[in-house]
Amino acid sequence: MDAVAELRATDRVVVVGAGMAGAQAALNLRQGGWQGAVTLVGEELHLPYDRPPLSKNVLLGKADATAFEIDWTDLGVDLLTGHRATGLNAGVLHTDRGELPYSALVIATGADPRTLPGLPGARTLRTVDDAHALRAALTPGKRIVLVGAGWIGAETATVARALGCHVTVVEAAATPLAGALPAELGTLMAEWYAAAGVELRCGVGVAGAADGGVLLADGTHLPADEVVVGIGARPATGWLADSPLALDPDGTIPVDDRLRTALPGVWAAGDCVSYPSARFGARLAVQHWDHALHSGGAVAASVLGTLDAPYDPVPYFWSEQFDRMVQYAGRHAGADHLLWRGSPSGRDWSVLWLRDGALVALLAVDRPRDLAQGRRLIERGTVLDPELAADPAVQLKAATR
Numbered sequence: 294m295d296a297v298a299e300l301r302a303t304d305r306v307v308v309v310g311a312g313m314a315g316a317q318a319a320l321n322l323r324q325g326g327w328q329g330a331v332t333l334v335g336e337e338l339h340l341p342y343d344r345p346p347l348s349k350n351v352l353l354g355k356a357d358a359t360a361f362e363i364d365w366t367d368l369g370v371d372l373l374t375g376h377r378a379t380g381l382n383a384g385v386l387h388t389d390r391g392e393l394p395y396s397a398l399v400i401a402t403g404a405d406p407r408t409l410p411g412l413p414g415a416r417t418l419r420t421v422d423d424a425h426a427l428r429a430a431l432t433p434g435k436r437i438v439l440v441g442a443g444w445i446g447a448e449t450a451t452v453a454r455a456l457g458c459h460v461t462v463v464e465a466a467a468t469p470l471a472g473a474l475p476a477e478l479g480t481l482m483a484e485w486y487a488a489a490g491v492e493l494r495c496g497v498g499v500a501g502a503a504d505g506g507v508l509l510a511d512g513t514h515l516p517a518d519e520v521v522v523g524i525g526a527r528p529a530t531g532w533l534a535d536s537p538l539a540l541d542p543d544g545t546i547p548v549d550d551r552l553r554t555a556l557p558g559v560w561a562a563g564d565c566v567s568y569p570s571a572r573f574g575a576r577l578a579v580q581h582w583d584h585a586l587h588s589g590g591a592v593a594a595s596v597l598g599t600l601d602a603p604y605d606p607v608p609y610f611w612s613e614q615f616d617r618m619v620q621y622a623g624r625h626a627g628a629d630h631l632l633w634r635g636s637p638s639g640r641d642w643s644v645l646w647l648r649d650g651a652l653v654a655l656l657a658v659d660r661p662r663d664l665a666q667g668r669r670l671i672e673r674g675t676v677l678d679p680e681l682a683a684d685p686a687v688q689l690k691a692a693t694r
Contacts, residue, residue: 317589
């Protein structure tokens with residue numbers, strides 16, 4: 294069942310997962326012309342909402358809610374909040390509130406935060422309830438230990454310092470963002486922590502909780518009023534373990550270039566999927582807002598039979614940390630040349646990765662124009678002139694051969 298022509302007006306499309314990908318799937322099904330029933334199933338009791346502001350405006354107290362401005366009743370979407378998916382059989386989604394028959398199913402259950410054993414009471418930051426609870430705890434003078442110097446750790450540390458907390462960040466790897474960026478870039482970002490008054494301890498793991506704080510693997514004891522764990526997320530697909538839908542070893546749902554799973558009539562999108570990228574010659578699993586947004590729209594088009602090209606966008610994400618806007622586009626794995634654009638000692642700079650002369654990835658720090666132009670160049674597979682591209686005074690779009 295790969296197109297709306299095979300669905301009847303009496304059929305029901307069920308979307309399970311009410312985050313960005315699921316909400317966009319339901320919205321785009323309606324905007325794409327589907328007149329049949331649409332059911333959007335969400336585990337949380339809240340209306341579907343946006344997650345990036347949770348580690349920014351919600352933590353800072355500038356916003357309480359980030360619900361999407363979508364009138365689900367007017368849209369004709371049957372919104373079922375507080376329903377957790379528990380299993381799947383062909384034609385039936387099982388939830389903790391009963392069975393939901395479907396004619397077509399879109400899985401968009403996202404990802405769950407990873408936790409650490411031995412840290413009872415440690416917080417994570419994934420839901421709006423998590424953000425509200427952590428916001429109440431981030432009062433001036435509180436001692437906060439953050440485990441993980443990734444994107445969420447840096448953003449949370451930024452907010453905690455702004456709210457007057459004493460912040461220590463612990464990272465098992467040698468540098469921040471070790472899983473996302475080369476060590477030379479992570480080393481530069483370590484300086485941002487120090488400048489913000491955040492103590493950063495890299496190269497040491499957490500042994501567990503002890504005496505009102507955190508015990509590190511090297512024997513150091515860190516007093517802590519609150520502990521927050523930000524060490525990444527895993528696909529929220531455990532409920533599919535006994536289903537006819539096989540998962541990849543990392544827990545993602547494998548889909549084809551039209552976001553179709555191996556189970557007829559079932560599609561998937563967002564943080565819980567891996568998809569083939571001809572652009573980068575690899576199967577990608579991307580856990581970022583931009584992918585959720587675009588894959589949600591693409592999966593609706595695929596269900597409707599109107600997706601006019603394989604799903605293969607240029608991955609993009611951003612992070613606001615330590616008074617900087619950090620943006621990344623592309624995929625630098627497999628690049629054979631790195632170019633600095635501007636001085637890393639300066640306030641703003643970019644790094645370009647090339648493969649056979651073509652731009653394949655870009656990291657921009659407070660250089661939004663570089664990011665916007667670079668993203669388009671990556672999409673086109675444009676070959677750059679290295680000398681021009683390394684000159685920050687030359688616009689990237691003019692640095693082509």
